Amino acid sequence: MEGFKHYRIGSFARYLCVTTSFLKHYEDESLISVVQQDNGYRYYPFPEAAHILEYMRLHSYGVPLKEMRTAVTGPTETAFENIDRHADELQKKADRLQAIVDEHRRFRKWYEDMAGDASRWEVKKIDPVYFLPTQKGRSFWMTSGFMRSSPRGATRCRS
Incomplete structure (x- = not known):
């Protein structure tokens, strides 16, 4: 240019x-x-x-x-x-x-x-609760034949 x-x-x-x-x-x-x-x-x-x-x-x-x-x-x-x-x-x-x-x-x-x-409905953070057929509250039933928790996942209890 x-x-x-x-x-x-x-x-x-x-x-x-x-x-x-x-x-x-x-x-x-x-x-x-x-x-x-x-x-x-x-x-x-x-x-x-x-x-x-x-x-x-x-x-x-x-x-x-x-x-x-x-x-x-x-x-x-x-x-x-x-x-x-x-x-x-x-x-x-x-x-x-x-x-x-x-x-x-x-x-x-x-x-x-x-x-x-507190009387009004609201979303709150709560501790987790799991509903499994082999549990009561936060622990497993200690009954033979039910599933139990292990570090590798659920296993079948041996009688």
């Missing part, structure tokens, strides 16, 4: 608050153009800053790198269709997250309303 100032990769990255690896990655994906000198230095023309800022915005929408080029350089209608699709996906995700927050707040209110009122 003739007529524009070119910046070395480190300076360009600092001005845009990105890393040099970010710039190299977007260059590898052919999203930004770079002038590479014979000495190996990369020089970025000033107009690429606008592309990078636009790619960062698209990235925040969740647009994959493979779709970014068409969103920036393709037909306007196609770009809006892609971005609209991603915005719709973000809205669905936000709605799901909001439903989780709402349920938590509903549960929290229920919990606070129940506090201190």
